[in-house]
Amino acid sequence: MKYGKRNATSTFLLLFFLGLYLLPHRLNHPPGPKPWPIIGNLNLIGPLPYRSIHELSQKYGPIMQLRFGSFPVVVGSSVEMVKHMVWAPYGPYWRHVRKICLTELFNTKRLDSYEYIRVEERHAFLSGLYTSCGKPITVKDHFSNFTLNNITRIVLGKKLCDESESKKLKNMLDEGSFLNGVLNIGDLIPWINFLDLQGYVKRMKALRNKTDLFLKCELDEHIARRQDHSKEFIPKDIVDILLQLADDPNPNLKLSRDSIKSITMDLIVGGVESSTITTEWALSELLKQPQKFEQATEELDRVIGRNRWIEEKDIPKLPYIKSIIYETMRMHPVSPLLAPRLARENCKIYEYDIGQGTQVLVNVWSIGRDPTLWDAPNEFRPERFLGRDIDVGGQHFALLPFGSGRRMCPGYSLGLKLIESGLANLLHGFTWKLPNHMNPFDLNMDEVWGLTVPRKNPLVAVAQPRLPIHLYTV
Ligand code: HEM
Numbered sequence: 001m002k003y004g005k006r007n008a009t010s011t012f013l014l015l016f017f018l019g020l021y022l023l024p025h026r027l028n029h030p031p032g033p034k035p036w037p038i039i040g041n042l043n044l045i046g047p048l049p050y051r052s053i054h055e056l057s058q059k060y061g062p063i064m065q066l067r068f069g070s071f072p073v074v075v076g077s078s079v080e081m082v083k084h085m086v087w088a089p090y091g092p093y094w095r096h097v098r099k100i101c102l103t104e105l106f107n108t109k110r111l112d113s114y115e116y117i118r119v120e121e122r123h124a125f126l127s128g129l130y131t132s133c134g135k136p137i138t139v140k141d142h143f144s145n146f147t148l149n150n151i152t153r154i155v156l157g158k159k160l161c162d163e164s165e166s167k168k169l170k171n172m173l174d175e176g177s178f179l180n181g182v183l184n185i186g187d188l189i190p191w192i193n194f195l196d197l198q199g200y201v202k203r204m205k206a207l208r209n210k211t212d213l214f215l216k217c218e219l220d221e222h223i224a225r226r227q228d229h230s231k232e233f234i235p236k237d238i239v240d241i242l243l244q245l246a247d248d249p250n251p252n253l254k255l256s257r258d259s260i261k262s263i264t265m266d267l268i269v270g271g272v273e274s275s276t277i278t279t280e281w282a283l284s285e286l287l288k289q290p291q292k293f294e295q296a297t298e299e300l301d302r303v304i305g306r307n308r309w310i311e312e313k314d315i316p317k318l319p320y321i322k323s324i325i326y327e328t329m330r331m332h333p334v335s336p337l338l339a340p341r342l343a344r345e346n347c348k349i350y351e352y353d354i355g356q357g358t359q360v361l362v363n364v365w366s367i368g369r370d371p372t373l374w375d376a377p378n379e380f381r382p383e384r385f386l387g388r389d390i391d392v393g394g395q396h397f398a399l400l401p402f403g404s405g406r407r408m409c410p411g412y413s414l415g416l417k418l419i420e421s422g423l424a425n426l427l428h429g430f431t432w433k434l435p436n437h438m439n440p441f442d443l444n445m446d447e448v449w450g451l452t453v454p455r456k457n458p459l460v461a462v463a464q465p466r467l468p469i470h471l472y473t474v
Helices: 002-022 049-060 079-085 092-105 108-113 115-131 139-155 163-181 190-195 200-228 238-246 257-288 290-303 312-317 319-331 364-368 412-429
Strands: 063-068 071-076 136-138 347-349 352-354 359-362 430-433 460-465
Touching: 049 063, 049 071, 049 364, 071 079, 079 347, 079 359, 079 364, 092 238, 092 257, 108 115, 108 412, 115 139, 115 412, 136 139, 139 163, 139 238, 139 257, 139 412, 163 200, 163 257, 200 238, 200 257, 238 257, 257 290, 257 319, 257 412, 257 430, 290 319, 290 412, 312 319, 312 412, 319 412, 412 430
Parallel strands: 071 359
Antiparallel strands: 063 071, 136 460, 347 352, 430 460
């Protein structure tokens, strides 16, 4: 009996130590708040998620792990962490599309060839503004027409002249932006998704059908035009180029019809809203600080004079205008958490284990407010960029408004050109005032979260011409 008891004890110890040995090594996940069952840490995320995540990173550090419903999410909020995160590998489809964007759609030669479109649209935009001088206008509506016309001419080869057609597209973009920012409970708790408690899935499906129809019409029009001119056909817009690639025998360039549709929509969505809201934020910040406004117009008067508009080639001579744009992008990045990356396999960031399937977010908003990188980070001070060797091309990790690494914005040169000459001419051609003698101090600067982060209340202002009248007629 005694012998049997001793035997049982040693068998138990053997199994215990064997068990310990065979157990997977404890994973060292980044620190983070303890998740609740089902909702994870969603109770800690407010309507402006990048701000909530910023607050959490103050407590848990520059790399932290959260849980959104049942999904693990890792967030990097410092330059050091971001350097490791933005180069995460991504799938072959995106690699392919990205290569096409960079080599075929937005190379320097192609961008230069579209300059005449940007010039024509800029003149039309400024002349249109002139006709609205003296009365309060919603600045965003005018600027978004300018960017929409530029992008649709470059991508689709035409302006959506018909008012209802362009309104339809704008509504689709607004709905897409809204739905992108919502928290769909079913995505986080997949087993109740079929209930569609908030009705978002229904709205997403309706939007998908509308955009699909829009893109189908565009593609069919382009295909018909190609067939009409089959021999001497010269591609004139991005859809033409994509259709040409679809016929390419080289499998590295080949594209399906669905890919063409989705690239076309990504370019329209990515191009229109981001340039518009950056300009709206820049003008809002300047209206709040009239002395910075004066500094900008002083530079424009000194370098350009009052007898002509500003051309793209003038921009390098306007360092203060460039600084206003960088400072706006630092304080109001259009995509504060960048595009989410997915860890495709188990990996390590520093000493931390990141599990396969974890979503990786980069909080560029936090980096833009990091007091170790920026003096008085909550203040709009364009002059901080004067004489500083920094740009927004994805190499300076303290300032990443276009992202960085493998998923960096493919349209960044075009986006910058639209903002630089658009904003410079808005400031050069018009004096701007808030309506009804509003005190700049009272201008509300609240944000709203969607696909991008625009002003909650669109900026309304009154413009007056600043240049000789003959310059405003097209
Ligand atoms: C002020 C102008 C713009 C800003 C601030 C901006 C910003 C961004 C950012 C932050 C990303 C995500 C990058 C990342 O996660 O690393 C992005 C992606 C993208 N942008 Fe832009 N963008 C601008 C203009 C444009 C324009 C003009 C186009 C095209 C005509 C464009 C097309 C795209 C597309 C297609 C993507 C998705 C790329 C992907 O998911 O891999 N953007 N943009």
